[in-house]
Amino acid sequence: MTTKWKRQLLAGPYIIWMIGFILLPILMILFYGMTDSSGSFTLHHMIAIAEPIHRKALLLSLKLALICTGICLLLSYPLAMILNGMHLKRQSFVVFIFVLPMWMNFMLRILAWQLLLSNNGIFNTLLDSLGLPKLQLLNTPSAVVFGMVYDFLPFMILPIYNAMSRIGRDIIDAARDLGANSLQVFVKIILPLTVTGVLSGIVMVFVPALTSFVISDLLGGGKVLLIGNVIEQEFMQSMDWNMGSGLSIVLMGFVIASMAFMNVRGADGEGTAVW
Amino acid sequence: MVKKTVSRIYLSVIFLFLYFPILVLIILSFNDSKSRVAWGGFTGKWYLSMFRNTAIMNAFTTTIQITLIASILATIIGTLAAIGIQAMRRRGRAILLGATNIPLLNADIVTGISMMLLFVRFTKLGFSTVLIAHLTFDIPYVILNVLPKLNATSKSAYEAALDLGATPLYAFYKIVWPDILPGVFSGFLMAVTMSLDDFSITYFTKGAGVNTLSTMLYTELRKGIRPEMYALSTLLFGIALLLLLLMNFRSARKNDINN
Amino acid sequence: MKRKFLFAAVPLLLAASLAGCGGNDESTEVLTVLNYGKYFDPEALKLFEEETGIKVEYEEYESPEEMYTKYKAGSINYDLLCTSEYMVQKLIDEGEVLEMNFDNIPGYKNIDPAIIDAAVSYDPEHKYTLPFFYGTVGILYNTDEVNDAETESWDVLWDSKYEGKIIMENSVRDCFLVPLKRLGYSLNTTDEGELNEALQMLLEQKPLIYAYFVDETGDEMAAANASLAVAYSGEAAYAQSLADNLAYTVPGEGSNLWIDSWFIPKTCKSQENAEKFLDFLCREDIARMNFDYVYYATPNTAVYENLDEETKSDTTIFPTQKTLDNCEVFVSLDEAGTDLYNRLWKELKSN
Numbered sequence: 001m002t003t004k005w006k007r008q009l010l011a012g013p014y015i016i017w018m019i020g021f022i023l024l025p026i027l028m029i030l031f032y033g034m035t036d037s038s039g040s041f042t043l044h045h046m047i048a049i050a051e052p053i054h055r056k057a058l059l060l061s062l063k064l065a066l067i068c069t070g071i072c073l074l075l076s077y078p079l080a081m082i083l084n085g086m087h088l089k090r091q092s093f094v095v096f097i098f099v100l101p102m103w104m105n106f107m108l109r110i111l112a113w114q115l116l117l118s119n120n121g122i123f124n125t126l127l128d129s130l131g132l133p134k135l136q137l138l139n140t141p142s143a144v145v146f147g148m149v150y151d152f153l154p155f156m157i158l159p160i161y162n163a164m165s166r167i168g169r170d171i172i173d174a175a176r177d178l179g180a181n182s183l184q185v186f187v188k189i190i191l192p193l194t195v196t197g198v199l200s201g202i203v204m205v206f207v208p209a210l211t212s213f214v215i216s217d218l219l220g221g222g223k224v225l226l227i228g229n230v231i232e233q234e235f236m237q238s239m240d241w242n243m244g245s246g247l248s249i250v251l252m253g254f255v256i257a258s259m260a261f262m263n264v265r266g267a268d269g270e271g272t273a274v275w
Numbered sequence: 276m277v278k279k280t281v282s283r284i285y286l287s288v289i290f291l292f293l294y295f296p297i298l299v300l301i302i303l304s305f306n307d308s309k310s311r312v313a314w315g316g317f318t319g320k321w322y323l324s325m326f327r328n329t330a331i332m333n334a335f336t337t338t339i340q341i342t343l344i345a346s347i348l349a350t351i352i353g354t355l356a357a358i359g360i361q362a363m364r365r366r367g368r369a370i371l372l373g374a375t376n377i378p379l380l381n382a383d384i385v386t387g388i389s390m391m392l393l394f395v396r397f398t399k400l401g402f403s404t405v406l407i408a409h410l411t412f413d414i415p416y417v418i419l420n421v422l423p424k425l426n427a428t429s430k431s432a433y434e435a436a437l438d439l440g441a442t443p444l445y446a447f448y449k450i451v452w453p454d455i456l457p458g459v460f461s462g463f464l465m466a467v468t469m470s471l472d473d474f475s476i477t478y479f480t481k482g483a484g485v486n487t488l489s490t491m492l493y494t495e496l497r498k499g500i501r502p503e504m505y506a507l508s509t510l511l512f513g514i515a516l517l518l519l520l521l522m523n524f525r526s527a528r529k530n531d532i533n534n
Numbered sequence: 535m536k537r538k539f540l541f542a543a544v545p546l547l548l549a550a551s552l553a554g555c556g557g558n559d560e561s562t563e564v565l566t567v568l569n570y571g572k573y574f575d576p577e578a579l580k581l582f583e584e585e586t587g588i589k590v591e592y593e594e595y596e597s598p599e600e601m602y603t604k605y606k607a608g609s610i611n612y613d614l615l616c617t618s619e620y621m622v623q624k625l626i627d628e629g630e631v632l633e634m635n636f637d638n639i640p641g642y643k644n645i646d647p648a649i650i651d652a653a654v655s656y657d658p659e660h661k662y663t664l665p666f667f668y669g670t671v672g673i674l675y676n677t678d679e680v681n682d683a684e685t686e687s688w689d690v691l692w693d694s695k696y697e698g699k700i701i702m703e704n705s706v707r708d709c710f711l712v713p714l715k716r717l718g719y720s721l722n723t724t725d726e727g728e729l730n731e732a733l734q735m736l737l738e739q740k741p742l743i744y745a746y747f748v749d750e751t752g753d754e755m756a757a758a759n760a761s762l763a764v765a766y767s768g769e770a771a772y773a774q775s776l777a778d779n780l781a782y783t784v785p786g787e788g789s790n791l792w793i794d795s796w797f798i799p800k801t802c803k804s805q806e807n808a809e810k811f812l813d814f815l816c817r818e819d820i821a822r823m824n825f826d827y828v829y830y831a832t833p834n835t836a837v838y839e840n841l842d843e844e845t846k847s848d849t850t851i852f853p854t855q856k857t858l859d860n861c862e863v864f865v866s867l868d869e870a871g872t873d874l875y876n877r878l879w880k881e882l883k884s885n
Contacts, residue, residue: 011359021411025389103515107492108508112296119759136698139745211382221745225883239603484591499753
């Protein structure tokens with residue numbers, strides 16, 4: 001009993017750290033979000049999400065995040081199946097391919113898309129040389145979605161692939177022996193067994209896409225205002241910390257809601273590990 | 276057969292999508308012309324000017340310092356915490372893990388802002404505030420990687436060692452430690468990955484003149500694209516490739532031995 | 535064995551890196567400077583550090599509003615700031631600015647008295663500020679695609695022929711001055727009706743816009759990603775140095791003349807060091823380095839006199855008297871005005 005208690009003490013430094021730097025900051029944001037500049041209680045800054053400007057930004061964020069998550073899912077699921085079907089000896093190879101771009105700085109990956117998509121960029125030069133009309137690709141909501149998909153795709157692929165690779169060959173073989181065709185195997189076995197992976201993938205893509213402000217800043221040319229941009233501007237330009245915190249609380253609400261959605265639907269968030 | 280071809284094509288398209296932008300950066304880093312589309316001959320001059328650029332080099336050092344210090348400290352604190360948490364009863368464990376999940380699941384921008392609000396209240400922003408922020412979001416990754424391994428270790432072997440007269444520390448070192456080492460290592464690697472790639476949290480907690488590569492590039496990108504950035508991309512990609520290859524090689528060899 | 539080595543190496547590494555970052559902060563003096571992006575030659579900064587042994591912590595910002603917030607947040611103690619006249623005025627009015635001791639800045643004699651006088655609107659007794667550069671806001675355009683006659687009016691920025699090829703300023707007052715001037719209003723108006731008209735005009739223009747940029751404008755124009763841009767004169771001159779087919783003009787309806795100045799804020803830790811820095815940047819060789827780096831009109835007479843005739847007569851860099859007469863200087867907004875502008879700006883961006 002005493003050794004157990006002693007062992008618990010090892011968590012001490014972390015508990016102190018957690019209270020100081022995880023819980024306290026959250027309390028700060030709640031405090032700022034629910035008070036006005038003179039310090040008295042108000043819900044004004046949270047209700048402000050309903051103002052047309054903020055509502056529009058939030059709806060656009062939700063829309064782009066949903067599209068991005070949808071595309072990632074559509075791309076990742078077949079990919080995970082193909083990779084799984086290849087029966088690679090070393091699964092770490094798959095992880096390797098998708099983690100490698102993540103080790104190169106996130107800003108530089110965005111820079112690459114700026115180069116590819118700009119009016120006089122590589123895609124348009126290509127279109128031009130084929131005699132096709134040039135398109136305005138950069139600084140549009142689509143460019144922002146592109147950038148998000150590029151950045152967050154690994155977060156979708158890895159959990160799905162993990163879930164899939166855990167399905168035993170013998171289960172599938174057994175199903176086949178019992179006369180199931182490919183479609184049946186897919187619907188009855190593969191799909192249900194990968195739901196957890198899919199759900200954690202969805203959350204891991206949806207949350208950063210919903211709250212991103214840099215991608216829209218650099219690929220949206222200042223024309224695409226997401227809720228993240230509004231919050232950033234409240235802090236960095238308009239200097240309205242109460243408003244920024246109030247909107248952040250609302251955003252946190254959305255994040256928690258999407259987590260809850262996943263927790264209701266699936267089990268825990270296992271399989272999210274990159275390694 | 277058709278299915279296989281379709282799969283191959285699909286794989287190549289995704290692969291192209293992931294690596295084509297990087298390839299473009301690598302090619303441009305050797306381009307003698309400043310143009311972003313035309314090839315003006317081969318050169319290495321952007322690499323030279325990158326190494327001479329103090330902003331880039333300072334950001335590079337700061338990034339490495341922050342990443343290493345934060346990940347190493349996070350690995351130590353996180354591993355200890357995981358051992359402690361495992362010894363706790365159900366209730367305490369649930370509460371602690373719930374709080375641990377906050378920085379993982381919360382939006383980066385909210386985490387960054389909340390820490391900024393805290394720091395502004397009590398201190399000035401600088402190098403140490405960035406370090407604290409990184410440490411805070413690194414620790415949970417370590418805990419979540421170590422905990423499953425701890426749960427999988429055999430309790431009876433540890434207790435047997437104690438019964439045979441081993442000190443708890445010795446028993447831990449001989450029995451538990453080898454089992455959780457892979458978890459500690461992958462926790463450390465995830466901490467490194469997250470620290471290296473973080474922008475939002477650093478952006479809100481950094482002081483004047485303190486720049487990691489991410490924040491430096493953000494300021495620079497808003498001033499226009501410089502060819503030195505292509506060189507930097509190539510360099511970083513090269514380092515990442517090398518490190519990951521090394522790690523892969525190591526684990527592959529280990530697997531072969533195990534088999 | 536290997537494991538033991540690791541155990542020994544980790545604390546050592548930690549100690550080394552901690553010492554590495556903590557050490558130099560204590561032993562040397564530090565000057566924290568906040569300036570516009572692309573506005574000071576990094577080589578000159580290095581030179582200052584070498585000559586004085588003072589380490590410069592250099593931060594950059596994009597718009598005066600951003601600078602104001604960074605300063606006011608109080609999370610960083612700045613020693614020296616540089617920004618545009620209307621923001622300087624606001625900070626002086628708020629009592630945030632310290633008086634300079636010009637005896638410590640002998641280089642001040644290099645500054646053109648005419649420009650110092652022009653600062654009368656925000657620093658009437660010339661106590662607080664030191665002019666750095668000045669310039670105008672105008673249209674930078676690609677001569678292959680736009681002809682000179684078109685750019686005599688701001689109207690060209692609403693021409694649907696240039697859809698997706700127009701860059702606007704991503705800074706609230708610089709953006710609003712365009713429709714305000716096009717409508718014939720003052721760019722200092724706080725009249726809600728006039729500003730709403732301007733907002734409608736900008737909303738109407740938004741579908742034609744390639745991007746809202748500040749410091750990216752020059753590179754993007756040189757790369758021919760857009761045909762027309764609202765740009766600062768120096769940004770335009772910089773772009774012209776990269777590509778031959780670019781021209782700059784200030785439209786007939788008038789525009790903005792701006793003066794950026796240095797000032798010492800209340801948070802300054804060492805006024806002596808700040809003044810050392812100011813004297814340094816007034817020195818002819820340094821002012822010349824900066825001039826060559828930023829391409830804006832320099833108030834430094836020592837530099838101006840030694841320029842070649844071609845540069846002196848470059849109307850992009852040095853505006854003509856006629857242009858200057860047609861330009862207005864920004865004055866600072868009161869709180870209601872600032873809030874109004876902020877709201878309209880968000881409205882423009884969210885639509």
